[in-house]
Amino acid sequence: MSSKKYNLRQRRKIRIRSQISGTETRPRLSVFRSNRAFSAQLINDETGKTIASALVKEGNIEGAKKVADLLSKKYTGLCVFDRNGYAYHGRVKEFADHARTLGFQF
Secondary structure, eight states: OOOHHHHHHHHHHHHHTTOOOOOOOOOOOEEEESSOOOEEEEEETTTTEEEEEEEEEEOOOHHHHHHHHHHHHHSSOOOOOEEETTSTTTTTHHHHHHHHTTTOOO
């Protein structure tokens, strides 16, 4: 990844995180994507603890849907979606749409 793209994503990430925060009743659903894997975590920012997490070593849309399936077994309900500086497109969008169908509300 070029350093310019990385720096722009970090700036977006900081800007987003300044506006959203997870609580016990409404945790933050943070996603991470790479070429090889897709992962997501439910985080309570008040205590700094991870409530649930899932990782699939598939870097495609099907992998993103599998992560949503795994997380839905551990938690469903209200949460705050943190796209982590990534564009709401492709794997991130498919993950969010599939998570909504499984019972997540954000």
